[in-house]
Amino acid sequence: MKNIVSIKNLSKTYDNNFQALKDINLDIKKDEIIALLGPNGAGKTTLISIICGIVIPTSGSVSVDDFDIIKDYRKTRSQIGLVPQELTLEQFEFVFNNVSYTRGLYGKPPDPSLIEKILKDLSLWDKRNSRINELSGGMKRRVLIAKALSHEPSVLFLDEPSAGVDVELRQEMWEVIKDLRNSGVTIILTTHYIEEAEAIADRVAVINKGELLIVDNTSDLVQSMGQKTLIIDLHDAVDSLPTKLDNYNLKVLNNGLSVSYDYDSKSKQTGITSLLQDMKESGLKLKDINTEQSSLENIFVELVREK
Amino acid sequence: MMNFYAIRAIYLHEMDRMRRTIGQSILSPVISTSLYFIVFGSVIGGMIPELDGVSYGSFIVPGLLMLTLLTQSISNSAFGIFFPKFTGSVYEVLAAPISSLEIIIGFVGASASKSLIVGIIILITASFFVELEIQYPFLMFFLLVLTCLTFSLFGFLIGLLSNNFEQLQVVPLIIITPLVFLGGSLYTIEMLPEFWQKVSYFNPVVYLINGMRWSFYGSSDISILISVLSLVAFLLACIIGVAIVISKGYGVKN
Secondary structure (H helix, E strand, C coil): CCEEEEEEEEEEECCCCCEEEEEEEEEEECCCEEEEECCCCCCHHHHHHHHHCCCCCCEEEEEECCEECCCCHHHHHCCEEEECCCCCCCCCCEHHHHHHHHHHHCCCCCCHHHHHHHHHHCCCHHHCCCEHHHCCHHHHHHHHHHHHHCCCCCEEEEECCCCCCCHHHHHHHHHHHHHHHHCCCEEEEEECCHHHHHHHCCEEEEEECCEEEEEEEHHHHHHHHCCEEEEEEECCCCCCCCHHHHHHCCEEEHHHCEEEEEECCCCCCCCHHHHHHHHHHCCCCEEEEEEEECCHHHHHHHHHHHC | CCCHHHHHHHHHHHHHHHHHCHHHHHHHHHHHHHHHHHHHHHHCHHHCCCECCECHHHHHHHHHHHHHHHHHHHHHHHHHHHHHHHHCCHHHHHHCCCCHHHHHHHHHHHHHHHHHHHHHHHHHHHHHHCCCCCCCHHHHHHHHHHHHHHHHHHHHHHHHHCCCHHHHHHHHHHHHHHHHHCCCCCCCHHHCCHHHHHHHCCCHHHHHHHHHHHHHHCCCCCCHHHHHHHHHHHHHHHHHHHHHHHHCCCCCCC
């Protein structure tokens, strides 16, 4: 699939000498949803701010649809929509006018029918003549999305779209994002909610301390990096495990009524068969067995901790 | 190719701000200037002899007009760019496919338009209180437009550099207003002792006020040519200042 955004050796050091990005290389495919995952201060916002033209890079290059973001900034920016993290809206303006203003900024002639469609799609049409300061936080975030879509971008950046929104609205937002992707818009979202990345992203890029740690398909990442855990419930509680089981690094859980065993499901020898055999020979009676796949959250925590 | 829709969007957006805040944008300067005309023009002015052949009330019109134009142009423009910086909504201007020149044309053009509107309203208001005579109306209008543009650009620069509301207010209140009052808006330089006359020539506003006064009455303390040249020089200085700040990322890109 064609790359819509291509980032090469991108670095950014701010005037206060803080290095926010270190030699980032990343290709973003057309029509995908990619989540930039990282803790606060990881460099996610700096990265998208550079692509959108809000922050000047120190070195490296970025192209959008094969156009350079600095040399051909009009061509790149006109294809990009940005939903910022903060609710940065002028409070005394009217919803319809404010969304139309953004369309004008992007060099597009007024199109009231398009603005009407966008507002209706985002359930904001009833609020078109309301002032921004009369809206709830969730509605304000939707206004920001409406503004970002007002010039019909092919690439949409969402900086922490779920920050400060309730569960119901978050689910709604995810549906909106999926619909946009289905309509041919490439979505790049930053988030520190793992659940969000898992729920909607095709690929995940993990960033920490300005460095890109890994980029992979969300499901492949969970498969390849995730460990599985075997949970074995025992019939009788144990105070300590027999020495024969020392090599398995078992963890005793649930006041001695369960033990857990971490294994790599991709490995040729998971050790499960021998473990069960050794447990039987040690006289332990098994009550139940189940397995757990480590989540993206576990992988993320491990990746960030390793750095 | 210029992004005319963006210039139009910024211009109309800023003009809409004036409509929303009409009391602050139009009524406030008109009322305060009218008070000057009532007190200094009609009441006290009646006891002061003619200056340069015109009544005192008429004499102070160009100076008061200039006071309003300067403070309004600076405030409008500085606030116009500072407010989006303050709220964070400046991101959409920076992320849009707009050149720096187009941003400046939009913001400065709107600010200058607002000041021009206020200036014209003040002239009309003045005509109710004092006898108004404009010998060179085209020159007066040219100076009016040039002053609005120059000081709107200056205000834009202040807005770019300001990090808080206090910094935003410092220049119009603490620098411009005293310079206008001490720049011969209410008197001729010749009325001052010789030493203070010389000091006054270091006040750039003296040249602006005298230029405007010349267009009204055909006489002033300073040659009209020097007045116009000094205004153009300040315009160039503002253009260079804004260009430098923008080249360094508007104070927000780094």
